[in-house]
Amino acid sequence: MIEFIRGKIDYVSPEYIVVENNQIGYLMYTPNPFVFRKNEKEIVTIYTYQHVREDILALYGFKTREERALFVKLLNVSGIGPKGGLAILASGQPQQVVSAIENEDEKFLVKFPGVGKKTARQMILDLKGKLQDMISPTDIDLFSDDYEAEIKPSNTSSALEEAIEALKVLGFAEREINKVVPQLMSEVMTTDQYIKKALQKLLK
Template structure:
């Protein structure tokens, strides 16, 4: 229904962003909403997936059409809902997800929230050999050297927001508490805390 929405980023929270377009605020669920923090108030284009079921209607947003396409394909896998698909995309390393599916690496796939052995096996059965078109020419490495540290006195607030975002993605208190001590040693933006946390959670 909606291919994309272009508008100003009005609000960012652990689960979603709000894009204002001609006086209407669109609530859009995103894999890592805090990547839009630096775009607050700026004109932004976000590719959207309109998810409709009998009891829910929601918009999900992505940086690229390819991300959106991968999200849609994950939804076709039995056992994976929108929240699970977002958690997989939030890792910022979809190439590794595709590689894990192609290599039948269940041990990697079950590290995502809500993905057990049965679901991981289903992902492999349903998607293996069908995702190569999504790998080239997209998905910038969100853990690249371009991620510079933000040395600010407010980093603890960014840290707290990042922990809330991880909970929103479905990670348990136990999983989050395990990586918190090491993360607290660094001063990063919310977005960077999330990326680093996901790197550790997926090891």
């Protein structure tokens, strides 16, 4: 298994990033690719998980080992695949996910795309008591200012469009997204900031 790849962020899309290392571009699916936008053309370290099935060979990338560990734990839950695991990590802070599982907060868990009551209950049954030491207070908060980037007003419309596409990739229905878009249009933000703001509203 590849523990990590250290290389230059070459490309960022709504679904994945491409990291160049030794003239090879590694395509990695990540929880929220746009958090890497400010690191484009910079050298970064991405912790990886290689998912292998008969019909798929995919590489998943994470900012921390803890985030990756939580992703792997989620894959062990019946009803959650790689896409669902990424959506959960992108939609909420890892600390919030762990807290919801430990506190048996099904109401919070069912807000994630693709997670119904049955899957939420399964997450609690399979993972409660196994995650306490996984996420530390110093871990990166996807809704914190750590990812704030310089705002370019001229790109506002395209940034919002990219954010909407990213939310669709995460599994949110168009009707859900349409409810929060009007609240976002009044603000000037980067794509990542739009995504974070939308997720905060969608998970209330």
